[in-house]
Amino acid sequence: MTSFKVAPLRKSLIPGLALQTQGRGITSNKREVYKVSLSVNKGVLSVEDLLDGDQVEGQGRSNLTISSSNLTQLNDLLSRVTYTSTIYHIKTKDLVYFNFEDHKAIFPIIIRRPSIPVLYDPGKDINSQVTIITKTFLRYKELNVLIQSIRKFYPKIKIIIADDSLKPEHVSGNNIEHYIMPPAQGKMARDMSDKDILKMELEQLQKEVKNTREPVSKTAKEICEWVEAQAAEDPLIKGVPEDKNPFKEKGGCIIT
Structure with a gap:
């Protein structure tokens, strides 16, 4: 996954977040448990629209763990993971660490204000x-x-x-x-x-x-x-x- 941009202090959905297990010899999307952990340094992570029974730990913190015995359900939860920076800066970066068993992935988040506010009336004539x-x-x-x-x-x-x-x-x-x-x-x-x-x-x-x-x-x-x-x-x-x-x-x- 490549980097994506978020506005400072604003909750943003992390696009394209999912776990793929092809080639692991698994014939079913069910197993004992799938467990994925994510961590960041300059913000917090959360899962939107949690339901009873969803196994999510660390909601609203910098370390988030999502577990499920069903891969489809796990990916549904991952598709609703959001990131919110906790430090205001108009141009900085954070890193997301994605871990599953012995596999690790890191991708950057660009924290940047979309446009600098105009603090004066530009006029029309x-x-x-x-x-x-x-x-x-x-x-x-x-x-x-x-x-x-x-x-x-x-x-x-x-x-x-x-x-x-x-x-x-x-x-x-x-x-x-x-x-x-x-x-x-x-x-x-x-x-x-x-x-x-x-x-x-x-x-x-x-x-x-x-x-x-x-x-x-x-x-x-x-x-x-x-x-x-x-x-x-x-x-x-x-x-x-x-x-x-x-x-x-x-x-x-x-x-x-």
């Missing part, structure tokens, strides 16, 4: 799905040109500015966040604004980029493609490496 961030150093004239060109078509999109100028100037406007950084820190200022984003689409723009054409679509993906097209000739702009994109769904991004 461009304004809640796209954030534009930029870094400035002294060139406030170019910064204001960038802001005005964005506001011409998207007056409500959030703009985040990381400013490491030696003498910062005041930057105001609707839905603009202006962060004053230690002077002349360059990349650190840009990284700070990058880490402030909790959205599926991100645009990082150099101040020299000016948006001059209205996009043909209002979707988050296509606005990113539109901004990329506007900045395609700027030698300072390059694509975001895939290994640095933390989102499960790919989105258009620019990083400078």
Whole structure:
């Protein structure tokens, strides 16, 4: 049996669990007793829907023993064995030890949360799905040109500015966040604004980029493609490496 996945702290049925005795010279599925034991380290085992007379020891513990004189009945009990991890971890492993007489088998259980919960409202429109961030150093004239060109078509999109100028100037406007950084820190200022984003689409723009054409679509993906097209000739702009994109769904991004 290969590994299977379970969610942490959640009861899950172990699929395909059964005892096969072919080739042992047994002509009937009845014998004195079949006895199977299972054990785990990071969870507990149990058999669902037990009936009176079912021979199960260790219900709800890390060591479980199932006995029966009938192989069919034994396999029916094995088909209802469940595993529940007792330690919360979003990505770990456990091993199941299966023993019958002198025979042993080991198979892994992958304990993994199916998906990390989204702890913020992702929104449904461009304004809640796209954030534009930029870094400035002294060139406030170019910064204001960038802001005005964005506001011409998207007056409500959030703009985040990381400013490491030696003498910062005041930057105001609707839905603009202006962060004053230690002077002349360059990349650190840009990284700070990058880490402030909790959205599926991100645009990082150099101040020299000016948006001059209205996009043909209002979707988050296509606005990113539109901004990329506007900045395609700027030698300072390059694509975001895939290994640095933390989102499960790919989105258009620019990083400078």
